Amino acid sequence: xxxxxxxxxxxxxxxxxxxxxxxxxxxxxxxxxxxxxxxxxxxxxxxxxxxxxxxxxxxxxxxxxxxxxxxxxxxxxxxxxxxxxxxxxxxxxxxxxxxxxxxxxxxxxxxxxxxxxxxxxxxxxxxxxxxxxxxxxxxxxxxxxxxxxxxxxxxxxxxxxxxxxxxxxxxxxxxxxxxxxxxxxxxxxxxxxxxxxxxxxxxxxxxxxxxxxxxxxxxxxxxxxxxxxxxxxxxxxxxxxxxxxxxxxxxxxxxxxxxxxxxxxxxxxxxxxxxxxxxxxxxxxxxxxxxxxxxxxxxxxxxxxxxxxxxxxxxxxxxxxxxxxxxxxxxxxxxxxxxxxxxxxxxxxxxxxxxxxxxxxxxxxxxxxxxxxxxxxxxxxxxxxxxxxxxxxxxxxxxxxxxxxxxxxxxxxxxxxxxxxxxxxxxxxxxxxxxxxxxxxxxxxxxxxxxxxxxxxxxxxxxxxxxxxxxxxxxxxxxxxxxxxxxxxxxxxxxxxxx
Amino acid sequence: xxxxxxxxxxxxxxxxxxxxxxxxxxxxxxxxxxxxxxxxxxxxxxxxxxxxxxxxxxxxxxxxxxxxxxxxxxxxxxxxxxxxxxxxxxxxxxxxxxxxxxxxxxxxxxxxxxxxxxxxxxxxxxxxxxx
Numbered sequence: 001x002x003x004x005x006x007x008x009x010x011x012x013x014x015x016x017x018x019x020x021x022x023x024x025x026x027x028x029x030x031x032x033x034x035x036x037x038x039x040x041x042x043x044x045x046x047x048x049x050x051x052x053x054x055x056x057x058x059x060x061x062x063x064x065x066x067x068x069x070x071x072x073x074x075x076x077x078x079x080x081x082x083x084x085x086x087x088x089x090x091x092x093x094x095x096x097x098x099x100x101x102x103x104x105x106x107x108x109x110x111x112x113x114x115x116x117x118x119x120x121x122x123x124x125x126x127x128x129x130x131x132x133x134x135x136x137x138x139x140x141x142x143x144x145x146x147x148x149x150x151x152x153x154x155x156x157x158x159x160x161x162x163x164x165x166x167x168x169x170x171x172x173x174x175x176x177x178x179x180x181x182x183x184x185x186x187x188x189x190x191x192x193x194x195x196x197x198x199x200x201x202x203x204x205x206x207x208x209x210x211x212x213x214x215x216x217x218x219x220x221x222x223x224x225x226x227x228x229x230x231x232x233x234x235x236x237x238x239x240x241x242x243x244x245x246x247x248x249x250x251x252x253x254x255x256x257x258x259x260x261x262x263x264x265x266x267x268x269x270x271x272x273x274x275x276x277x278x279x280x281x282x283x284x285x286x287x288x289x290x291x292x293x294x295x296x297x298x299x300x301x302x303x304x305x306x307x308x309x310x311x312x313x314x315x316x317x318x319x320x321x322x323x324x325x326x327x328x329x330x331x332x333x334x335x336x337x338x339x340x341x342x343x344x345x346x347x348x349x350x351x352x353x354x355x356x357x358x359x360x361x362x363x364x365x366x367x368x369x370x371x372x373x374x375x376x377x378x379x380x381x382x383x384x385x386x387x388x389x390x391x392x393x394x395x396x397x398x399x400x401x402x403x404x405x406x407x408x409x410x411x412x413x414x415x416x417x418x419x420x421x422x423x424x425x426x427x428x429x430x431x432x433x434x435x436x437x438x439x440x441x442x443x444x445x446x447x448x449x450x451x452x453x454x455x456x457x458x459x460x461x462x463x464x465x466x467x468x469x470x471x472x473x474x475x476x477x478x479x480x481x482x483x484x485x486x487x488x489x490x491x492x493x494x495x496x497x498x499x
Numbered sequence: 500x501x502x503x504x505x506x507x508x509x510x511x512x513x514x515x516x517x518x519x520x521x522x523x524x525x526x527x528x529x530x531x532x533x534x535x536x537x538x539x540x541x542x543x544x545x546x547x548x549x550x551x552x553x554x555x556x557x558x559x560x561x562x563x564x565x566x567x568x569x570x571x572x573x574x575x576x577x578x579x580x581x582x583x584x585x586x587x588x589x590x591x592x593x594x595x596x597x598x599x600x601x602x603x604x605x606x607x608x609x610x611x612x613x614x615x616x617x618x619x620x621x622x623x624x625x626x627x628x629x630x
Contacts, residue, residue, distance in 0.1 A: 010626075013625075013626060014622070014626075017622060017625050017626075019618055019621055019622075021611065021612070021613060022611075023609045023610065023611045024609070024610050024611075024612065025608055025609055025610075026605075026608055026609070026610040027608055041607075041608035042608060043607070043608050066501070067501075
């Protein structure tokens with residue numbers, strides 16, 4: 001571009017510029033501390049309204065007091081001085097949204113932090129919005145294929161559901177969520193990963209992992225780092241769900257992961273205490289339940305009349321020493337439509353993902369499970385429950401009758417089959433075949449240590465030879481008698497060659 | 500504090516010329532008894548606001564780069580009286596060379612910024628955004 005062109009362009013831009021003069025509400029900073037600014041003036045400000053500081057920093061008015069306003073500063077508060085001008089904007093905080101966000105890492109105010117240049121987004125969405133009402137909603141009946149056998153089979157999740165992932169540190173909570181994102185390739189799903197107060201190194205690792213798995217093409221990462229202000233951690237999940245709502249408004253299905261809401265609650269507690277709101281249980285403020293309920297209520301499945309689309313939420317909660325009766329875990333358990341429990345004991349026993357099948361539930365997901373999966377998983381749940389009971393019992397004596405022994409062996413194999421490596425999601429149809437072989441007893445005479453190998457080779461072999469069965473499961477979500485006959489024959493053939 | 504100032508205003512408003520010294524004395528005694536003398540500045544400031552509000556007096560701060568001509572000031576006062584429905588206007592002039600030109604009107608926490616500085620800032624914002 002020549003100099004003339006630049007001047008021409010600039011001229012045109014300036015010609016388009018119109019200056020509107022209007023009376024603005026302006027306040028003055030009384031004090032600034034720990035990311036909070038007390039502002040005098042701003043008489044007509046509304047709660048959650050966005051304000052701008054003289055240096056360009058943005059803030060949100062949270063506390064409206066008799067003669068001052070408590071504002072949380074989004075960003076660097078060290079540049080704000082006493083006496084600085086603060087302008088009210090009359091709008092609540094908004095963030096840029098658009099298709100160009102896909103594959104990007106942004107902070108909670110919508111600024112890119114992945115070093116890939118400015119974002120081109122022409123729309124903005126408010127971060128706080130009232131959740132869709134009853135008339136716009138539809139029941140959950142479409143499955144989310146997470147690619148994790150134990151979840152898809154026993155704790156199925158549907159599109160529009162809110163399923164909590166809960167467990168101690170280092171039990172694989174994030175790994176589960178990342179696997180779920182990796183498996184959404186080609187499933188017509190947009191993913192939003194909200195990282196709240198996580199180490200930047202961990203975020204980097206996740207981003208690289210998603211990049212390698214080709215998942216960034218349909219993923220947006222919203223990150224409020226551990227070193228940033230608590231105010232950013234506080235708004236991060238709302239920013240994430242605003243981005244998700246944009247994609248839902250395009251009629252798309254969205255999977256959003258909040259990693260994790262314990263840190264979110266802690267950030268909100270910090271802000272609340274600094275704003276001198278009265279502390280309640282565990283020093284959390286009184287509205288900490290509403291904090292999470294209004295967030296998770298925005299996950300929904302909308303009916304066709306209102307544009308369709310859905311937001312499925314996977315909130316994550318970290319417990320301390322397995323204490324799920326602490327304040328925040330009980331709150332979020334009661335808000336969500338089920339939970340996936342991860343346990344340290346199972347993790348160290350080598351059962352990974354360390355899902356405790358007994359105490360994990362999905363309250364609405366079973367109606368979203370495909371028929372074929374329902375068929376094979378129904379007996380699996382029973383097998384596992386009986387196994388757990390017998391396992392404790394069998395430790396006392398060795399003289400067990402044949403039936404009990406068989407059940408024990410079956411249970412051991414079921415546990416083995418449900419084990420899965422990280423970053424190795426399994427296709428639904430492969431899961432169906434494996435679980436079919438398990439529940440119909442084809443694995444009973446395979447040695448325990450060979451189960452994994454058996455599973456691997458069986459899925460390869462059957463995909464090549466049981467074409468009718470596979471086609472039926474993929475297209476019709478259920479097999480016919482013909483398909484089942486074929487699969488049975490294929491499994492028997494395979495067993496002859498497997499040694 | 501607001502309530503105290505309001506109470507003082509109401510107590511003094513209805514007092515006649517002769518009663519006023521007595522009433523004022525009572526106010527001071529009250530403040531002394533309630534240990535509020537140390538906060539007299541705060542109360543006084545609020546009292547001023549309350550008086551302005553009740554008497555429809557408007558305190559306006561006008562900042563400009565150079566002193567404004569009388570005719571401009573007069574016109575400004577007229578316009579502001581109409582806009583805010585005030586009975587009288589108290590213009591406080593302030594010279595601020597950093598405004599470059601034009602002027603800036605401050606009424607309470609409402610600001611009408613007609614300075615060149617503000618326009619330049621707005622233009623800068625616009626050009627950054629559209630780029």
